[in-house]
Amino acid sequence: MLRVVVLGAAAGGGVPxxxxxxxxxxxxxxxxxxxxxxxxxxxxxxxxxxxLVNASPDLRQQLMATPQLRPKAGELRHSPIAGVILTxxxxxxVAGLLSMREGSPFTLYAHExxxxxxxxxxxxxxxxxxxVKRQPIEVDRAFEPALPDGSxxxxxxxxxxxxxxxxWYLEGKAHPAGGDAVGDTLGLRILDKKSGKYFCFLxxxxxxxxxxxxxxxxxxxxFFDGTVWRDDELIVQxxxxxxxxxxxxxxxxxxxxxxxxxAGLDIGRRVFLHxxxxxxALLPGSDERQAVEQxxxxxxxxxxxxxx
Numbered sequence: 001m002l003r004v005v006v007l008g009a010a011a012g013g014g015v016p017x018x019x020x021x022x023x024x025x026x027x028x029x030x031x032x033x034x035x036x037x038x039x040x041x042x043x044x045x046x047x048x049x050x051x052l053v054n055a056s057p058d059l060r061q062q063l064m065a066t067p068q069l070r071p072k073a074g075e076l077r078h079s080p081i082a083g084v085i086l087t088x089x090x091x092x093x094v095a096g097l098l099s100m101r102e103g104s105p106f107t108l109y110a111h112e113x114x115x116x117x118x119x120x121x122x123x124x125x126x127x128x129x130x131x132v133k134r135q136p137i138e139v140d141r142a143f144e145p146a147l148p149d150g151s152x153x154x155x156x157x158x159x160x161x162x163x164x165x166x167x168w169y170l171e172g173k174a175h176p177a178g179g180d181a182v183g184d185t186l187g188l189r190i191l192d193k194k195s196g197k198y199f200c201f202l203x204x205x206x207x208x209x210x211x212x213x214x215x216x217x218x219x220x221x222x223f224f225d226g227t228v229w230r231d232d233e234l235i236v237q238x239x240x241x242x243x244x245x246x247x248x249x250x251x252x253x254x255x256x257x258x259x260x261x262x263a264g265l266d267i268g269r270r271v272f273l274h275x276x277x278x279x280x281a282l283l284p285g286s287d288e289r290q291a292v293e294q295x296x297x298x299x300x301x302x303x304x305x306x307x308x
Contacts, residue, residue: 002155002192002308003044004199004221005069006300007052007062008037011227011276012092014058022237024282034282037062037302038092039203039274041223042069042081043190045154049082049147053188053201059096065303079104083145085137085157086110087186087203089117089167094124101126107133109145111159113184116177117167139183144193158189160215163206165248185248189215197308199223203274206248208261217265220308224262226272226299229253229279229288239278249274252281252292259295269306270297 008014015036016025028034038056050069056062063069071078083106086093094114100106108127110118115134118124137143142158164185166175175181187205191198199221205212216222227249234240244251251257252272262270272292275281281288281299292299 001045001047001195002190002197002199003047003068004306004308005042005066006271006273006302006304006306007040007042007066008056008058008302009273009275009300010036010038011274012038012090013277014038015275015277015282017277020239020277022239022278024280025277027283028277033301035302036275036282040093040096041201041273042066043155044068045192048080049153050080051083051085051145051153051155052081053085054087054093054203055084055096055100056092057095060099062302063099068305077104079106081106082148082153083107083109085145085188086114087159087188087201088164088184089114089170090204091167091169093203094118097124097127100132103131105131105133105148107135107145109135109137109143109157111138111183111186112136113166113175113177113179113181116175117170120176139186154193156191156193158191159186160189161185162187162202162204162212163209164204165206168247187212187215189219192308195308199308204248205250205258206245207250208256208258213262213265216262216267218267220268221271221306222262222267222269223271223273224258225249226252226258226275226279226281228276229281233276233278237278252279252297253288259292259297263295271306272297272299275299 037058
């Protein structure tokens with residue numbers, strides 16, 4: 001049985017964003033139910049050992065708010081977190097690692113392109129490799145993360161390439177790993193080896209492809225990039241100059257958007273995450289939220305737990 005906890009559902013900056021006065025952020029400052037921290041989930045096959053998928057800048061706050069991830073009663077130093085799996089090298093996926101520097105051992109799983117980014121920035125050396133083993137993962141090669149004692153976790157994780165782009169802070173610069181961009185943006189298929197059930201996690205996706213549709217078909221649960229409602233959302237609201245797609249994110253709505261592209265596929269539960277503060281679908285009374293829910297999608301609150 002897989003247990004999944006949504007630690008955070010928002011895109012970079014969270015909701016409300018610290019310097020934003022858009023409609024969603026204004027309402028979120030007055031209504032805690034609208035507030036979201038930055039996107040991450042935790043998954044466990046046994047309810048005792050947990051693996052984070054991405055480590056957001058809000059990780060400390062998320063761990064404090066999640067009983068499943070607190071130290072065991074009676075232990076002076078303990079964490080149920082056995083590993084962290086990174087799907088990209090963006091700030092909102094890796095910055096939380098710096099909050100895990102207090103000496104508890106865990107394994108860090110990431111593509112070599114992301115590991116190269118961490119190696120190139122000496123601040124991540126606070127995660128000494130005597131405590132934090134860095135384990136490379138490869139596209140289309142499944143692996144089973146180990147428990148702290150080295151025994152199998154019972155989960156099989158398959159990383160796969162997703163249309164996207166590299167970390168924005170590397171734009172115009174040489175990537176520390178060199179070469180092409182394969183591995184910059186990953187999706188994950190996480191399978192319970194005992195039951196055969198699996199779910200997919202995609203925090204970023206620039207466009208839908210037939211290959212991606214085939215990978216998602218049959219999943220009991222899909223977490224999917226919900227950054228923007230419409231591609232030109234930031235431009236229309238006066239919040240930025242980039243489209244969603246230029247930032248590596250498909251829109252929820254519209255022709256070729258996530259809702260249309262995944263309609264009709266054999267998918268159990270459909271959940272948006274990595275939702276930007278500009279996205280009106282965050283507002284429960286909005287037409288956009290109604291359209292999301294009518295299409296069979298969910299926008300989760302932080303702390304939502306799902307069992308497969």
